[in-house]
Amino acid sequence: MTTPAPLTRASIFAQAWPIMLGQTTVPLVGIVDTVVVGRTGDAAALAGVALGTTIINFLFWSFGFLRMGMTGMTAQAQGSGDAQEVRALLVRGLALGVAIGVLLFALQLLLVPLALSLLAGGGALDAAAGGYVAGRFVGAPASLGVFALTGWLLGLGRTRAALLLQIAMNLVNVVLDIWFVWGLGLGAHGVGLGTACAEWSALLLGVGIALRILGPGALTGLRTGLFDRAKLRRLFAVNADIMVRTVALLVLFGWFANAGARLGAVPLAANHVLMQFVSVSAFVLDGFAFTAESRIGGAIGRRSRGELLRATRLTGEFTLAAGAAFALLIHLAGAPLVAAITDNADVRAQAIALLPFAALVPLVGAPAWLLDGVFIGATRGRSLRNAALAATLLYLATDLLLRPFGAAGLWIALLASYAYRAAGLGLALPRLVRSVGVPLAEAPRAA
Template identity: 65%
Template sequence: MSSLPLTRRSIFAQAWPIMLGQASVPLVGFVDTAVIGRTGNAAELAGVALGATVINLIFWSFGFLRMGITGMTAQAAGARDDDEVRAMLVRGLAAGLALGLVLFAAQLLLIPAAFAVLAGSPEINAPATEFVEARFLGAPAALGFYALIGWLFGLGRSRAALALQVVMNVANIALDVLFVWHFDMGARGVGYGTACAEWIALATGLAIAAQVLGRPGMIAMKGRIRGFFAAAAMRRMFAVNADIMIRTVALLILFTWFANAGARLGAAPLAANHVLMQLVSFAAFVLDGFAFTAESRVGMAIGAASRAQFLKAIRLTGEFSLGAGMVFTFAIALAGTPYVAFMTQDPQVRAAAGALIPYVAILPLLGVVPWLLDGIFIGATQGRALRNAALASTALYIGTDLMLRPFGAHGVWLAMLAAYVYRAGALGWHFPALLRRVERGEVAQHPVGP
């Protein structure tokens, strides 16, 4: 499993399938909403929305399985340590399935606790609970999928990852329609559809992984599985992933605070923020294509103990990230008002959203730096720096939001822009130390292979 060439052509070839796959993620949410919205009542639609928030908070807290596995797999690939590449797949899948089973077993405690925090009316909580209970059936598959797709990203197998995402998204859409429209299962049917799609995606992913490993790789794994779980390797994996988990939870708190800040201002500002955040989410998902590519290329450079490749990987992915960020900024500035007019007919929401478009337009350009730095530090498996930067930027953001409350919706968005500056600054502060460690060869987990 050799490293990939480090050229602009190869960077783009690796990034575009990720961008396409990421762009398809919001489509599934749109279909979920449309399916239940056209057949259920308002309470069921609100219940799916609330339930999705609960699932995202719980499941994505384990997103470290995707990020940590990507960095460590890339480093092993860069060091040409095929045995460790295979070990990372087995370790990641084992951890994901085990943690998913724990989540499934703990749902009797987690679900009531989540709805106690995100309190809704009994009319909304009932379908939301049905949706969440159904989604928990897919918890082991969802977390196993995180590890599997992280492994593919680490190897630079972005087309295989795209195929896997397409399978999951198509299955999700088809099963949602089947369970809701044909079997009239409402919010629970949407949850069942997604849970089944996660198991289908996991099974498909295992077949793809077997193809990537090839027959020689599968044979080489026989009799060595126990060695893949050596104490030192497991300690390192969980140490890196524990820090990334704290980082992820801190950022989830940041975005939950932002949502609550909009809700505090009333219905029209909250609806305006929801409409505008679709633009932000789409830009972030697409630009993540270059951040994920940076994870892989930086990890491979570190595995190969090459400072030159490390810096070149950053420069090439940075060029693409900056260019894409500028495109999104200009596109939102030009098309933001027509987009708002298309998304809502409410004059109050239109007015509130229209006044905030300049903030939304600049956000992708500001986000380029922290998103790319995230990719660099994930590829370098620098969990402690990621954790500290996320904690610091979240604390600073909350303080800034509190200070800017007199400015209403403008203050809410100014604080969000500041949060991206804080993340960039905090990770940038750690970068010189990372570069020194790369120069001394202290980051790589493996010696350079033959």
């Protein structure tokens, strides 16, 4: 196992930039998907992909604990010097992810009609969404397996390996989406199928990367530690809380998408276009949140309160600065980017009118994203769960109160949800700090 670099601004950025670059490609693929469909000028198809994305995000990211829980537990195992547990976590995570993915694939005939019936689609929207979702389900086992692999790599601080995995998957995704949609005319189904094929290629590559990191014979002798009851109980306890937290947030964003659908295909498509900008900023800022996960997890494993506080402060500085920069960038460049994404004049006009709200999301959301990273690294699933549940309930109440304001009300409620989540985690932060032991060594000075 590698020793983490000293806690300086330079080392934080060195660890974060590969994640930022890799994460940038995730929403860029979403933008390519949107452009591939959006340039056809078919608002119903574009809105159908938006609706299908909401369904897949809900179903797949309900198991996002495979990424988040793995990062915190792997970082803590590495911080405490438990190499055997680091190896065991990889096998447990992969096995659990692939098994859940197979179950989802088997249940899709029940899950998809139920999901479509709960969302305000209908007609052409349901047809496009159903085609996209059917394609994505082909990759369910691989998608959840990649969640676990990525979490394990991030927990080890192997951000460049995670970058390689992410870029390879997304390049394959872009190429196949263009081929399937523009070349073969598969429409929304082609977008989903291209993503599924890319996820399978990423799973194979990720397993190869992990085996190379561990070296020959690294998985031998794992049988005893692999099924340790105490460690399995902790795995499921942490993951259960994170799963509730994730489902609560997915309900929140699903409600936002459904509220747009309730207003019609054009508002839904406009919101989907704007959410691409939000996704880019969120995924890039996640570079610092993921770095916080790794650093906080290591600090917990070493029982170093000083390291925990310093990691929180340094990653917080970068996160807030990046949030402000993205807010300014979206405000200045958003309108021409909207015009480049879609040919539909009505969707363009609606998206540009709502652009100021989307520009505020990176700034308002930055504290919530950072604190997510802190608590995920500390594997404090209960605090994450409670904050997400409270934020979702408050968001739903806010959205209902603001419905008379139409699409603007939707975005104001979304902005408020980030503030609610940050407040909930902020209230729990002092208790987390007090729970960590006296620092083992003085933290190094900033670079």
